[in-house]
Amino acid sequence: MKKANFVEIEGRSAGYLGLLGFLGIFILAALGSSYYMEHHGHHVTGMTNQIVWGMPHVFAVFLIVAASGALNVASISSVFQKTPYKPMARLSGLLSLALLLGGLMILVLDLGRPDRLIVAMTKYNFKSIFAWNMILYNGFFIIVGIYIWTMMQRNLNKYSKYAGFAAFIWRLTLTTGTGSIFGFLVARQAYDAAIMAPMFVVMSFSFGLAIFILVLLASYNWTGRPLGDIIFNRLKNLLGVFVAGALYFVVVQHVTNIYAAEHSGVENFILLNGGIYTQLFWFGEVLIGSLIPLALLYHPVWGKSRTLVGLAAVLIILGGLAEMYVIIIGGQAYPLVLFPGMQVESSFFDGVINHYAPTLPEIMLGLGGMATAMITVALAVKVLRFLPESLANEVVDPHHK
Numbered sequence: 001m002k003k004a005n006f007v008e009i010e011g012r013s014a015g016y017l018g019l020l021g022f023l024g025i026f027i028l029a030a031l032g033s034s035y036y037m038e039h040h041g042h043h044v045t046g047m048t049n050q051i052v053w054g055m056p057h058v059f060a061v062f063l064i065v066a067a068s069g070a071l072n073v074a075s076i077s078s079v080f081q082k083t084p085y086k087p088m089a090r091l092s093g094l095l096s097l098a099l100l101l102g103g104l105m106i107l108v109l110d111l112g113r114p115d116r117l118i119v120a121m122t123k124y125n126f127k128s129i130f131a132w133n134m135i136l137y138n139g140f141f142i143i144v145g146i147y148i149w150t151m152m153q154r155n156l157n158k159y160s161k162y163a164g165f166a167a168f169i170w171r172l173t174l175t176t177g178t179g180s181i182f183g184f185l186v187a188r189q190a191y192d193a194a195i196m197a198p199m200f201v202v203m204s205f206s207f208g209l210a211i212f213i214l215v216l217l218a219s220y221n222w223t224g225r226p227l228g229d230i231i232f233n234r235l236k237n238l239l240g241v242f243v244a245g246a247l248y249f250v251v252v253q254h255v256t257n258i259y260a261a262e263h264s265g266v267e268n269f270i271l272l273n274g275g276i277y278t279q280l281f282w283f284g285e286v287l288i289g290s291l292i293p294l295a296l297l298y299h300p301v302w303g304k305s306r307t308l309v310g311l312a313a314v315l316i317i318l319g320g321l322a323e324m325y326v327i328i329i330g331g332q333a334y335p336l337v338l339f340p341g342m343q344v345e346s347s348f349f350d351g352v353i354n355h356y357a358p359t360l361p362e363i364m365l366g367l368g369g370m371a372t373a374m375i376t377v378a379l380a381v382k383v384l385r386f387l388p389e390s391l392a393n394e395v396v397d398p399h400h401k
Contacts (some may be wrong), residue, residue, distance in 0.1 A: 284326075
């Protein structure tokens with residue numbers, strides 16, 4: 001097996017500068033949206049007293065979950081000692097940090113008062129899963145940063161395996177904590193389930209690898225670098241396994257809730273008569289985000305086309321956003337069951353399906369977070385040596401002839 005040679009991209013072409021400009025437009029729009037919401041108040045958004053997590057949180061949670069999954073390629077190379085993945089470990093670590101940065105940027109700008117973040121950083125309530133996640137997010141930056149350092153500094157390469165193992169454990173813990181935000185909320189019928197934590201872990205594998213494949217394809221196609229079929233097929237097949245695994249957990253979650261009488265109402269709402277939430281579940285999450293990608297990835301002819309595999313990755317991302325929308329907003333739209341088994345009537349929306357419609361500032365803030373993640377990667381591969389000069393078959397496979 002040939003040793004991978006890492007080289008920065010030139011970053012002087014019109015296409016590269018155009019990409020930075022295009023992403024910069026979304027970032028500026030996100031900053032403008034944040035200012036607009038902070039200046040006028042959150043009443044200009046679709047969020048209300050009943051639905052306090054809106055479209056920005058859909059994007060933010062998606063990016064945070066995907067950040068953990070994007071590190072999967074690096075984990076496979078260091079923890080599981082799979083040599084073909086080793087040349088991509090640096091890019092995997094970079095993408096994971098960039099996605100987490102984009103997700104947290106959305107959350108901070110959506111606070112209305114970003115200075116309130118200081119309170120969350122200095123006063124901890126260890127009974128709150130949110131406080132735990134503050135530690136997990138900061139720790140992720142530190143541990144993955146050290147992991148990347150051990151890979152890029154030659155005299156520290158011998159510590160890379162240990163740093164990779166620490167990052168592997170930490171990212172699983174981080175995603176478990178993110179899923180537990182919903183699993184621990186017993187007041188919401190759609191959330192109260194222990195399966196939320198492992199389901200978010202498997203979803204992170206799917207979302208993160210889909211984004212990684214798109215970044216890898218774009219990086220090598222746009223820079224004219226060789227990308228062999230061996231590593232491409234490995235990533236493609238692995239993505240199919242993760243998508244199938246995520247779909248399995250979704251099925252188990254809903255079948256379990258249907259079996260439990262206390263969750264029958266919310267399951268009927270999500271699966272049958274929830275309007276936009278039912279449509280997003282069946283057409284967005286199941287069909288577009290799972291079944292069609294599986295068909296594209298495993299079809300004997302379609303699975304060989306990099307364009308169609310890229311399309312499958314895009315559909316998985318769209319399906320993931322739909323899934324987050326159903327979980328986060330659909331779970332809040334269903335009314336709180338304050339007194340199980342009893343009928344409650346009042347003038348304060350008791351028993352009423354809560355309405356939510358995302359506004360343009362919310363959407364632009366979410367897209368700005370995604371653009372921040374991508375522009376971070378684009379700038380980093382120009383400044384530092386994250387990309388191998390070649391991922392041809394003879395580079396990634398020691399037995400290739």
